Every structure is written in C-alpha cells, then in structure tokens.
Amino acid sequence: MYVYKIGICGAGTMGAEIAEVAAYAGLPVILRDIKQEFVDSGIKKANDILQRRVDKGKMSQEMKDQIMERITGTLKLEDLKDVDVIIEAIPEDIDLKIELFKELNDICEPHTIFTSNTSALSISKMGSGSGRPEKVIGMHFFFPAHVMKLVEVIPGIETSQDTIDTIVELSERFRKLPVKVKEIPGFLVNRILLPMLIEACKCLDEGVASAKDIDLAMQAGAGMPMGPFTLADNLGLDVVLNVADYMAKQYGNPNFNPPYLLRKMVAAGHLGVKTGRGFYDYSKM
Ligand SMILES: NC(=O)c1ccc[n+]([C@@H]2O[C@H](COP(=O)([O-])OP(=O)(O)OC[C@H]3O[C@@H](n4cnc5c(N)ncnc54)[C@H](O)[C@@H]3O)[C@@H](O)[C@H]2O)c1
Numbered sequence: 001m002y003v004y005k006i007g008i009c010g011a012g013t014m015g016a017e018i019a020e021v022a023a024y025a026g027l028p029v030i031l032r033d034i035k036q037e038f039v040d041s042g043i044k045k046a047n048d049i050l051q052r053r054v055d056k057g058k059m060s061q062e063m064k065d066q067i068m069e070r071i072t073g074t075l076k077l078e079d080l081k082d083v084d085v086i087i088e089a090i091p092e093d094i095d096l097k098i099e100l101f102k103e104l105n106d107i108c109e110p111h112t113i114f115t116s117n118t119s120a121l122s123i124s125k126m127g128s129g130s131g132r133p134e135k136v137i138g139m140h141f142f143f144p145a146h147v148m149k150l151v152e153v154i155p156g157i158e159t160s161q162d163t164i165d166t167i168v169e170l171s172e173r174f175r176k177l178p179v180k181v182k183e184i185p186g187f188l189v190n191r192i193l194l195p196m197l198i199e200a201c202k203c204l205d206e207g208v209a210s211a212k213d214i215d216l217a218m219q220a221g222a223g224m225p226m227g228p229f230t231l232a233d234n235l236g237l238d239v240v241l242n243v244a245d246y247m248a249k250q251y252g253n254p255n256f257n258p259p260y261l262l263r264k265m266v267a268a269g270h271l272g273v274k275t276g277r278g279f280y281d282y283s284k285m
Helices: 015-024 036-055 060-070 094-107 123-130 161-173 189-205 211-222 226-237 237-251 260-267
Strands: 006-009 029-032 070-073 087-088 111-114 136-141 150-155 177-180
Touching: 006 015, 006 211, 015 036, 015 070, 015 087, 029 036, 036 260, 060 070, 060 226, 070 094, 070 226, 087 094, 094 111, 094 123, 094 161, 094 260, 111 123, 111 161, 123 136, 136 161, 150 161, 150 237, 189 226, 189 237, 189 260, 211 226, 226 237, 237 260
Parallel strands: 006 029, 006 087, 029 070, 087 111, 111 136, 150 177
Antiparallel strands: 136 150
C-alpha cells in the first residue's frame, strides 16, 4: 500500500522527532497530543532540529519552512481520520495504547495501519484489542530518531504481509534501515543492550571502576560510540528501569534484574540528561 499521509499520536520525545523525520521525507503529518502545550512543544522540537541544520548551513531557510508546513498539530483524534498510517508514541502502558487503537479503529479508514513505537510491549496484544489485528505492527524507532538509522519492524501474530511490506517500505522512505524482528519482549536491540547496561551498573556498584572509566573502556575496547552510562543517561534511567523490570518478568531471567543502584537513582529523581543528573552531572551544561 502506498502511504500519502501520516498521523502521529504523542508529541513527546519520540513523537516530535518522528514527525520531523516523516515531514523531511515529504509526507504530510498530523501530530496529536492531549494538551495544546504538548503539541506546541512537539512542533518546536521538530522545528529546532531543522533550525540547527539551517544554522550549520546544511539546509536553506526556505526548505526548512516547507518541511515545517507539512506538520499540523491537533488535539482532536478525528483529525486523524484520513491518514494511511498511525505512528503511536504515547507512554509505555499497554492499556493506554490499546484504548487509543480502539478509539482510532472507529475513526480511521479500514485500510489505515496502526504502528506502535513501544520499546518492549506485545504487538499481538495491541492487535487483538484494536479491532484490526492484521493492520497492527511495531515500528520501533531509536532515540534520537532524527539521527538513528534503525527501525525494528515487529509483526504480531495476525499482522498481514501487506502491512509488513508497507511499513518496511515506509521506513525506507524515511531513510531508515528497517530490520524485521520476531515479537519477543524487548525485541532485538533492547534484549541484547539491557543485560550490558545492567552489568555496567553492577560493576560501578562493586567499585570495579568509575562510570567515566567504564564508559571509556567500552568505547575504546568494545567499539561502542558512547559508553553505557552516557547512553543510559540519554535514554532516561526511568525508561531503562521500566524496560528492565518488564523484561525480567517476561523472561524470568536474572540477567535482566535491574540492580538496586538503578532503582535508588530513579527513586531520587536522578533520571539522566532530562533531569540534569544521572550517572553524570548535567546541571552546568
Ligand atoms: N524515549 C526514548 O528513548 C524511546 C525510544 C524508543 C521508543 N520509545 C517508546 O516511545 C513511546 C513514547 O515515548 P516518549 O519517550 O516519546 O514519551 P513521552 O512521555 O516523552 O511522550 C508521550 C506523549 O504522549 C502524550 N499522550 C498521552 N496519551 C495520549 C493520547 N491518547 N493521544 C496522544 N498523545 C498522548 C503525552 O501527553 C506525551 O506528550 C513509548 O512507548 C516508549 O517506550 C521511547
């Protein structure tokens, strides 16, 4: 199926970035959130990404303006009635996501595909609650979505081949690298990444080395572009803890058990870059 128009639900960290990616690829985007201030801040985030390119001389002001004209913010779910693909980027709560898909099922055209940017939750469960399971699929972008190339494409049990093909093709139009992944908790990247982040926390807690030295060692010795603590601070320690808790429960595997240090930091509100403090101090940056 050819995609002409995109609807994005959630104008937060991921929704705003994905709106920029879709508009840059030439597609009209309707960006929906539940409060006007969230819609405005999402549109501002997309604008800021493009403005930085203009400031660096990589894009003309005119081109930036044309891209931004393709993004329309809204509070009304009904404004998503004529989009071909929905990209859901609302909080990581399966009941919220199913509720949204149920509402959209009554509003959108029968051909509309519902994708979820979930980091770990079951696509099959979202599909079964949506009223259109053959048209529900995972489309997992990585933060920051305007930079990171990978999109994990995750079919649920009932997802149709046409839905898979459409989302692979759409990811390519977004200039991303789509990788089809079987539905398992955490999918591919988080399944491999989480035990490494957890092990790094345990090493820090045991005094094996400082956060800075562990980061340096993983960069210089394991070829990582950024160390595990810099990465975790950027992802948000609350997000890391949530995903680790979910995966530990789903797999029953102690390798996913979040260390107490991580729990303690989240409880203290040290969530990483977004709160100014995580494994590193960002307050003076
Ligand atoms: N942050 C990351 O690094 C990252 C990376 C990959 C995937 N994800 C996943 O993407 C999803 C969104 O994460 P985020 O970090 O952007 O969250 P966020 O909290 O920054 O943004 C979520 C937005 O959704 C809005 N919202 C809530 N209910 C809504 C509804 N019914 N309709 C429209 N908007 C609604 C909220 O007001 C908020 O603005 C989650 O499932 C998360 O697991 C996050």
